[in-house]
Amino acid sequence: MNRIQKLFEKKQKDILSIYFTAGHPTLDSVVPIIKELEQQGVDLIEIGMPFSDPLADGTVIQQSSQKALANGMSLKKLISDLNNIREDCQIPLILMGYFNTVLKYGIDNFCRDISNIGIDGVILPDMPLEVYEKEYKTIFEENNISVIFLISPNTPDVRIKKTESLSNGFIYAVSTASTTGATKGFNKDNEQYFERLNNMKLSIPILIGFGISGKETFQQVCKYNAGGIIGSAFVKVLDNSNDIKQAIKGFISKFLN
16 A cells, blocks of 8 residues: 555545646756645645646646756656655655656656655556556556546546546546646536546545636535645746745645635
């Protein structure tokens, strides 16, 4: 059992997961951001592996990825930066990015290296479920790495059940069929989708992402599932701040107070 599984074992509701892009806003900001997020009471952290062509991401995260790459961030550097993270932090950590980045690094090397530094899971949105099941499931499981898969409003129930059967952390439910980005609120269609997922009574927890920008939208998704994932809104805050610690403290307090 890794830290993700332990988290959901002891806390079933109001999970707050925060995404940020490694290397943004500065090359050396990865560890300080993680430490401050944990300090402020966040439950889970997703660290974006910057990629040159992040098609599933909205403008804010695309730009953060471009800036991170320009700053000199790479997967190799990220793993090096996180080498001693478990000396200070116990919060569950997930790496999120595109499959090509991992293939280039080497699946075996990737799983071994991130396991050695204490990473608990990965989100690779463009890795097909069937490819994972046939080719990579064993290596991820041997290294105690949870693989988190995405579903959307267009995902059929049978596919969701298949995703459930291959998951051992949580399921990432994309709130809409569009790219990432904050929104002012969810409409009736969104809420019907959230309720549909809730009524399926899956054995794996669900976190909802895409479109959560403030306390109101966070509370909306928490009514139906285990919690929410905030990305673009947080990345935007980091982009516009000269004081990372104060920016994080002010942002997270809006959700937890």
